[in-house]
Amino acid sequence: MKILVPVKRVPDPYGKVSLDAQGEVDAADLKWVVNPFDEIALEEAVRIREGGADVEIVAVSVGATDTEPILRTALAMGADRALLILDDDPSDPRWVASLLHSVVVREQPDMILMGKQAIDDDNSQVGPRLAARLEYPQATFASKMTLLGDSRRVRVVREVDSGQETLEITLPAVITTDLRLNEPRYVALPAILKARAKPLERLTGADLATRPAAQIRIVGRSMPPARKAGRKVGSVTELVSALRDEAGVI
Amino acid sequence: MAGIVVLLESDGSHIAESNVAALRFAQDLASIWQTDFDLLVIGGADIGSQIEPWQKYGAASVQVIANSAFDHPTADKIAAACDQMMKSSGASTLIGGATTFGKDVLPRIAEKRELPMVSDVIGIDADPSHLRFVRPTYAGNITTTIELAQRSAVFSVRLSAFRNPMTHESASKASAVGIDTSTLPNRTDWISLEAAARMRPELTSARAVVSGGRPLRDAETFERLIGGLADTLQGAVGATRAAVDSGIAPNELQVGQTGKVVAPDLYIAAGISGSVQHLAGMKDSRVIVAINTDPDAPIFSVADYGLVADLHQAIPELTEAIRSGSNK
Numbered sequence: 237m238k239i240l241v242p243v244k245r246v247p248d249p250y251g252k253v254s255l256d257a258q259g260e261v262d263a264a265d266l267k268w269v270v271n272p273f274d275e276i277a278l279e280e281a282v283r284i285r286e287g288g289a290d291v292e293i294v295a296v297s298v299g300a301t302d303t304e305p306i307l308r309t310a311l312a313m314g315a316d317r318a319l320l321i322l323d324d325d326p327s328d329p330r331w332v333a334s335l336l337h338s339v340v341v342r343e344q345p346d347m348i349l350m351g352k353q354a355i356d357d358d359n360s361q362v363g364p365r366l367a368a369r370l371e372y373p374q375a376t377f378a379s380k381m382t383l384l385g386d387s388r389r390v391r392v393v394r395e396v397d398s399g400q401e402t403l404e405i406t407l408p409a410v411i412t413t414d415l416r417l418n419e420p421r422y423v424a425l426p427a428i429l430k431a432r433a434k435p436l437e438r439l440t441g442a443d444l445a446t447r448p449a450a451q452i453r454i455v456g457r458s459m460p461p462a463r464k465a466g467r468k469v470g471s472v473t474e475l476v477s478a479l480r481d482e483a484g485v486i
Numbered sequence: 487m488a489g490i491v492v493l494l495e496s497d498g499s500h501i502a503e504s505n506v507a508a509l510r511f512a513q514d515l516a517s518i519w520q521t522d523f524d525l526l527v528i529g530g531a532d533i534g535s536q537i538e539p540w541q542k543y544g545a546a547s548v549q550v551i552a553n554s555a556f557d558h559p560t561a562d563k564i565a566a567a568c569d570q571m572m573k574s575s576g577a578s579t580l581i582g583g584a585t586t587f588g589k590d591v592l593p594r595i596a597e598k599r600e601l602p603m604v605s606d607v608i609g610i611d612a613d614p615s616h617l618r619f620v621r622p623t624y625a626g627n628i629t630t631t632i633e634l635a636q637r638s639a640v641f642s643v644r645l646s647a648f649r650n651p652m653t654h655e656s657a658s659k660a661s662a663v664g665i666d667t668s669t670l671p672n673r674t675d676w677i678s679l680e681a682a683a684r685m686r687p688e689l690t691s692a693r694a695v696v697s698g699g700r701p702l703r704d705a706e707t708f709e710r711l712i713g714g715l716a717d718t719l720q721g722a723v724g725a726t727r728a729a730v731d732s733g734i735a736p737n738e739l740q741v742g743q744t745g746k747v748v749a750p751d752l753y754i755a756a757g758i759s760g761s762v763q764h765l766a767g768m769k770d771s772r773v774i775v776a777i778n779t780d781p782d783a784p785i786f787s788v789a790d791y792g793l794v795a796d797l798h799q800a801i802p803e804l805t806e807a808i809r810s811g812s813n814k
Contacts, residue, residue: 247624249625249762249763250762252627253624253627253628255628261624261628273744328602329593329603330596330597330600330602330603333597352589352744353744355624355625355743356623356624357623357624357630358605358606358622358623358624358625358743359603359605360589360593360605360606361593361596361603361605362593363593364561364589364590364591364592364593364594364597365593365594365596365597366597367561367562367594368565368593368594368595368597368598369597371671372673373560373562373671373673373674374561374562374590374594374674375674376561376586376589376590377586377589377590379737391677394586395586395737395738396586396587396679396738397504397585397586397587397738397746398497398679398681398738399679399680399681399682399736399737399738400679400680400681400737401676401678401679401680402676402677402678402679402680403560403674403675403676403677404674404675404677405673405674405675406673406674409673414744415727415731415744416730416731416737449635450635451601451602451634451635451636451639452602452603452604452632452633452634452635452639453632453633453635454630454631454632454633455618455631455632455633456630456631457623457628457629457630457631458628458629458631459627459628459629460622460626460627460628460629463769463774463787463788465786465787465788465789465792466774466789466790466791466792467790467791467792468781468786468791468792468793468794469791469792469793471793472793472795472800472803472804472807473807475775475791475793475804476804476807476808476811478791479752479773479775479791480811483752483773483790483791485694485751485752485772485773486719486752486808486811
């Protein structure tokens with residue numbers, strides 16, 4: 237079985253993002269990591285292999301050359317090889333989906349396993365878009381996955397607003413991962429060293445697909461007004477009077 | 487048929503209350519674009535019996551696709567049906583709520599229709615020539631303005647940002663839409679839905695929300711303290727990711743960047759330190775109360791009222807004080 241895991245380079249979720257003088261995200265002091273949901277997807281792919289299946293894991297990312305360290309991390313986590321699609325503006329999910337589509341056509345994976353959203357633009361679009369292009373089934377927000385019988389079907393438990401939904405889908409398919417699917421392992425030094433020797437192939441976005449005329453663009457970024465800290469109250473009695481007499485919410 | 491369609495979320499047999507946000511956004515957008523909008527509902531054979539409350543919001547029509555193929559609709563089938571309907575009607579804009587339903591099906595439809603999508607919209611530029619929309623990014627730490635090249639797109643609407651759709655006296659006319667079910671995708675089987683019985687208001691629309699973190703220790707204490715206070719306020723219950731991860735609270739209660747986003751009149755955070763991820767889900771609440779033993783917890787920097795106290799004592803005391811106050 238071949239599993240394709242698209243990964244995105246994003247700012248460390250524990251860091252603080254701010255805007256520079258031009259109103260762009262200030263990249264100067266940011267630490268860059270694998271999008272946490274994609275890390276969960278990688279971990280799940282590794283666990284499927286550890287469960288005894290014969291699995292090849294291919295990590296793919298779209299971005300500039302500075303995306304390479306993210307793919308090295310993916311290799312250290314257990315991907316067998318990596319593809320870097322060089323592209324200087326992967327901000328439109330439709331464009332990213334079309335690039336990934338061309339990779340799927342080339343690689344013919346049985347499963348595309350990826351994060352439900354990237355924590356920078358929070359779009360939550362690429363997974364379902366890719367599934368639509370491929371006319372594959374999709375199972376988004378997976379919190380549990382089980383390969384069934386002949387490994388041509390997967391049972392997926394999804395975290396939905398009303399609770400947990402279970403689907404069974406026939407491969408090939410797109411599955412997007414939610415937080416509680418697993419806890420990604422700590423990558424130890426020997427794995428990092430070993431990852432340096434694994435194959436990382438560079439492709440050029442423009443060779444894979446034709447970028448359509450932009451339908452959508454980002455025209456501005458701003459910091460939302462900071463919420464003012466209020467005051468500390470000394471007791472529950474004081475809190476109740478504040479909520480009743482000042483705020484009028486009880 | 488108008489160019490704007492609102493896809494009403496349904497589980498196949500009921501139409502979700504949360505659709506009011508998408509309706510309000512559709513009303514606002516239709517007013518700026520000076521056009522009208524239609525509603526589309528896709529569900530099982532009896533779904534038509536559920537549409538009456540949705541006919542009062544001024545939609546030109548309510549299009550109903552009722553077929554047993556949609557008893558438990560999955561994203562691939564809904565997207566195929568919606569695609570068929572939009573293709574034949576010429577509709578070029580689709581609106582839905584940014585719920586797990588919307589996040590699942592709307593981008594799939596956007597791709598089939600070759601449309602751009604604006605996810606999680608929180609605002610519209612009122613100038614009709616601009617086609618600009620505002621959405622939160624980076625866990626709500628950066629607000630991003632998006633511009634469309636044309637009046638055609640898919641929108642998912644943040645529930646807490648659009649409320650109270652206007653009602654109209656005349657009812658939207660309903661019309662049944664036939665669908666060719668033989669061409670629907672058939673590689674997804676719906677197996678089950680495990681949903682807790684709902685005894686409280688919906689988290690995303692409740693007037694008051696009481697949320698708890700890991701210091702609640704176990705599910706029984708969580709329900710007794712957090713649930714008890716929420717019931718006193720006739721509010722909903724929320725939880726942090728840590729509380730859900732440790733099994734104290736069910737996943738559907740998670741508030742945050744990747745959970746639900748809420749903006750009630752009153753948000754009470756008990757035993758919650760205030761991670762960036764959690765703040766992204768509640769910082770637009772009107773009044774925030776934080777109860778925490780750590781006086782330096784980040785939650786206090788967004789709270790209107792902070793109480794440094796052990797929630798195991800403070801919550802029962804607060805519940806009792808509100809209960810006896812409201813009985814006066």
